[in-house]
Amino acid sequence: MNQLYSNHIGDLLKRHRQLMQNNDIENLIISSGTPIRVYQDDMDYPFKSSFFFRTYVPLTELPHSFIVIGLSGKPKLVYFQPVDFWHTPPADPSGYWTEHFEIEVIKETKAAAELLPLDNQAVAILGEDSEILADYEKAQKNPESLINAIYWQRAYKSDYEIECIKQANQLAARAHNVAEKMFRAGKSEQQIHLAYLESLGILEHQLPYGNIIALNANGAILHYHDCQSKVPDKVRSFLIDAGASVAGYHSDITRTYAYEAGEFAELISAMDAVNLECIGEARVGAEYGDLHASAHRKIARLIHDFNFVDMSVDALVETDITSTFFPHGLGHLIGLQVHDVGGQFADETGAAKPPPAAYPFLRSTRTIESNMVYTVEPGFYFIDPLLAKQKDGEYANAFNWDKIESFRPYGGIRIEDNIVIRESGVENLTRDAFSAL
Structure with missing residues (x-):
């Protein structure tokens, strides 16, 4: 799987970076998502990472995490791994995919803010809103032209x-x-x-x-x-x-x-x-x-x-x-x-x-x-x-x-x-x- 994944992410980055340039985007933030709380309860629904996020990494149940893609270099993975004795925390990042990312492990959700690009018009965000991204006012959130192009390309499988x-x-x-x-x-x-x-x-x-x-x-x-x-x-x-x-x-x-x-x-x-x-x-x-x-x-x-x-x-x-x-x-x-x-x-x-x-x-x-x-x-x-x-x-x-x-x-x-x-x-x-x- 290592070589197949290497080819996959190489082609994916090439295509998505071309889409970024077409849409005047210098940095793309992809959110894994946030657990949804059951209405007026103290429990969450089972969590699944955003499909935007899973396009890049096989991390299907990793909340409060982000991928940051610039126009060059390795993408950055902000990996949320809390110190938790109530639930099983995510394991350390490992596997064939890790060498393709600059990985930053955070213990608290608020720590992600220091690792994400500054809020500006050349930043685009894909995925649902979150506490960390809520204050982004200048960034493009789920720009339709970018998303539609990604949806179209998704039909062609590597x-x-x-x-x-x-x-x-x-x-x-x-x-x-x-x-x-x-x-x-x-x-x-x-x-x-x-x-x-x-x-x-x-x-x-x-x-x-x-x-x-x-x-x-x-x-x-x-x-x-x-x-x-x-x-x-x-x-x-x-x-x-x-x-x-x-x-x-x-x-x-x-x-x-x-x-x-x-x-x-x-x-x-x-x-x-x-x-x-x-x-x-x-x-x-x-x-x-x-x-x-x-x-x-x-x-x-x-x-x-x-x-x-x-x-x-x-x-x-x-x-x-x-x-x-x-x-x-x-x-x-x-x-x-x-x-x-x-x-x-x-x-x-x-x-x-x-x-x-x-x-x-x-x-x-x-x-x-x-x-x-x-x-x-x-x-x-x-x-x-x-x-x-x-x-x-x-x-x-x-x-x-x-x-x-x-x-x-x-x-x-x-x-x-x-x-x-x-x-x-x-x-x-x-x-x-x-x-x-």
Whole structure:
């Protein structure tokens, strides 16, 4: 990782310093962030360092710290390491990244003020405000032109970043296998969730996002987080959407399983094929929105083939009935954030490139380019409120309601892989990770 990181930070500094010059910035202050106190309480929410901060250093839970970047030389890391007997203080800075920084360790937050640039118009600050930075009045705070350019560039991942996401996929794939075994052993959602955490050796707040561990009809709730402790009377299906993190970079994987053989298991197999077909269409120069539209035709084919609605594939797409069964976007950029920024930008200025009106929940509309990392996650669900609209709608008589009713207890299906776009084709980090187990 040492050489990969060295190349990463060298290129990052070069690009960000060019952006600084373009915006008349001589010193850039990047804040890691400040813990947020629970309202009218004496405890903080779990802390995660700002993604601006994590772009440079793999310090995911380091508050009250700063990176200072000038136009030349090593960047400075102001590293907060308090003397603390109430909590575990941060360990001494160590690892492959340290040689690339001038590191100043401080014991009190106020000591940072003496190590930061003076407040002037040639200083820019990235990140949330803090007590130390509150008095900066002349500095530019989160200048839009700089941030938009950084967001745009974030879509292009370095080899170091791709390696981190690859390792995050490997960790998550192993944990997914543990979760599937727990499902087949008849465990509850909570037991499956805890086994997933244990297999990674982490606490819940260290996940990249809250696990979706859904048995049966709960799989129809797209962001299901209830995690029930009781095992259902009859176990039918299991949808798990869960990832892992490495050096602040994330994976985001979804799999769906049937407890027994049958038509729902056949639909899962068909959806797995749809996922691979969608990935097969991803290539440099393609529009991600076109992949999403193509996915709707594939979902229409399944709706027709499994006899859920008596309509042609063309009619299912034209009437938008596919959105009843597949209401979300096909995928998104992923990296330091699960839903990485800049997905709906037209260019480096931040000009908007919104999704089409027909697909408002599509998170990425970018033209696909080399070294971008995406999720691809087609879904097929039996969602009560969406089905209820169709029951009262123009095409109600075309729906095979008895067939749909028999599938409702299974919830839904989502298959999600993380892929890297290469000039030579697509690298599927998720499938590779599962294959290596």
